Amino acid sequence: MVNPYSAEHPVPPEKFAGRVSQIEEFDRFLADTVEGNSKNLAILGGWGIGKTSLLRTFKHRAEQQNCAATIIELGESTDSFITLFETITRSLARDATPVMGAAAKIREFLEGLSLSVNYGPVGISYADKRKGTPDVFRFKEDLISVSGTLDVPFLIMLDNAEQLLAIKGAIFELRNIFQTIQSADGVRCMLILSGKETLFADMRSASEPAVRFFWGIDLGPFSREETFEAITKPLAGTGIVFDDASMDRIYELTQGHPYFVQVFAYNLFSARTGDRITLSDLERNHVRILSYLGRRLFESIYSRTSANERKILRAFVRSDKDLLSNTEIAELSGVKSTNIYLKNLSGFPTPLLIRPERGKYSLFHPLFMEYLKHTPG
Ligand SMILES: Nc1ncnc2c1ncn2[C@@H]1O[C@H](COP(=O)(O)OP(=O)(O)O)[C@@H](O)[C@H]1O
Ligand SMILES: [Mg+2]
Numbered sequence: 001m002v003n004p005y006s007a008e009h010p011v012p013p014e015k016f017a018g019r020v021s022q023i024e025e026f027d028r029f030l031a032d033t034v035e036g037n038s039k040n041l042a043i044l045g046g047w048g049i050g051k052t053s054l055l056r057t058f059k060h061r062a063e064q065q066n067c068a069a070t071i072i073e074l075g076e077s078t079d080s081f082i083t084l085f086e087t088i089t090r091s092l093a094r095d096a097t098p099v100m101g102a103a104a105k106i107r108e109f110l111e112g113l114s115l116s117v118n119y120g121p122v123g124i125s126y127a128d129k130r131k132g133t134p135d136v137f138r139f140k141e142d143l144i145s146v147s148g149t150l151d152v153p154f155l156i157m158l159d160n161a162e163q164l165l166a167i168k169g170a171i172f173e174l175r176n177i178f179q180t181i182q183s184a185d186g187v188r189c190m191l192i193l194s195g196k197e198t199l200f201a202d203m204r205s206a207s208e209p210a211v212r213f214f215w216g217i218d219l220g221p222f223s224r225e226e227t228f229e230a231i232t233k234p235l236a237g238t239g240i241v242f243d244d245a246s247m248d249r250i251y252e253l254t255q256g257h258p259y260f261v262q263v264f265a266y267n268l269f270s271a272r273t274g275d276r277i278t279l280s281d282l283e284r285n286h287v288r289i290l291s292y293l294g295r296r297l298f299e300s301i302y303s304r305t306s307a308n309e310r311k312i313l314r315a316f317v318r319s320d321k322d323l324l325s326n327t328e329i330a331e332l333s334g335v336k337s338t339n340i341y342l343k344n345l346s347g348f349p350t351p352l353l354i355r356p357e358r359g360k361y362s363l364f365h366p367l368f369m370e371y372l373k374h375t376p377g
Helices: 020-034 051-064 081-099 104-116 136-150 161-166 170-183 199-206 208-213 224-235 244-254 258-270 279-302 307-319 326-333 339-345 366-374
Strands: 041-044 068-073 154-159 189-195 215-218 353-357 360-363
Touching (some): 020 041, 020 215, 041 051, 051 068, 051 189, 081 136, 081 154, 136 154, 136 170, 161 189, 161 199, 170 208, 258 279, 307 326, 307 366, 326 339, 326 360
Antiparallel strands (some): 353 360
16 A cells, blocks of 8 residues: 655645644635735745645645646746746746636647746846846736736745845845736736745845735644644545554654654554554654654754764753753853854754744754764764
8 A cells, every 4th residue: 555644745735734724814815816905925934844735735725716826946046037037937837727728829828928938138048147137027028918818816936935035136026026016017916935934034134125025924833633634634545543642642752843743654654564553553663763764864964064063962962951052052062162053053954953042042853852862973
């Protein structure tokens, strides 16, 4: 039987658990947009917390309402205005095609658009796009004509939006463009960004008005109920169950972090001996799951840390406390000027430390503490 869990991929809408309040908010904003009062959102949350999965669910819901929606994974190759704008138009044209199923004329228009998109000087090389000035007017015109041709609202979702900060002025410019087409040109559309918690703070230093342009939706760990749902939903039709005690223990160990919930469910499913997965199955597999996590995740991040950074991480193991102040960290680790290391350890892409309050740090997850305890050096 195929294992219905995966920690490596965002969940498809039919396995999507919880997030009821975020979805309600989204539905309201979508309804506003459909009625002509366009709204823009920013989903904020840490690594593995479920941003991409939520975007997929938003896309699915929008399409059920007969809106067009596209999700764009921003990456290092999206490093210029010209590339960004071209990617947006191309993805929108591609993803809008199946939604409108019907009219051949519309399909032709979208295909033509997707092929002809070019917002830089003609014949410009990939490298030169970084220096070139984009044709903002044409980008806007294209969005307006997509909107007019489709005659339904469209949603543009930019995943990993911190990448926008690498293009100087991009967030400010996007806000200007969407504000204009939404108000002056009456285009019904939503711009949705998703990124780590600090995205707003980073955006604020780049552009204050841009921050106010987006409604923030915060994404944290699952509640107990959401954890149970995330485990139970994918089991539909398999005849296999997790008992409550095992799910409670998964919740306790993972603290509802969606990525870790998937890892536990995946491993317990594949190691099952009967139709019922119990607490004792979990206890029996606990160490194996920790080493799975080590191989899949912790090792590769840990191996990138320097000697001093490791001393700092070890300070948490030595003290066995969740929360340590700057001074305690310096004392326990023996590292003199800790600031630069603390900053690195809290930085992108997978922070090993978090700062729950000013001047205090903790390891990003108790499972990482477990891993460190079981790993020498
Ligand atoms: N609502 C959800 N229901 C079930 N599983 C989820 C949910 N959200 C996230 N997950 C799981 O958590 C992991 C990380 O999710 P993902 O959407 O990729 O997070 P992010 O984009 O924030 O890094 C994936 O394995 C996914 O299956
Ligand atoms: Mg993601």
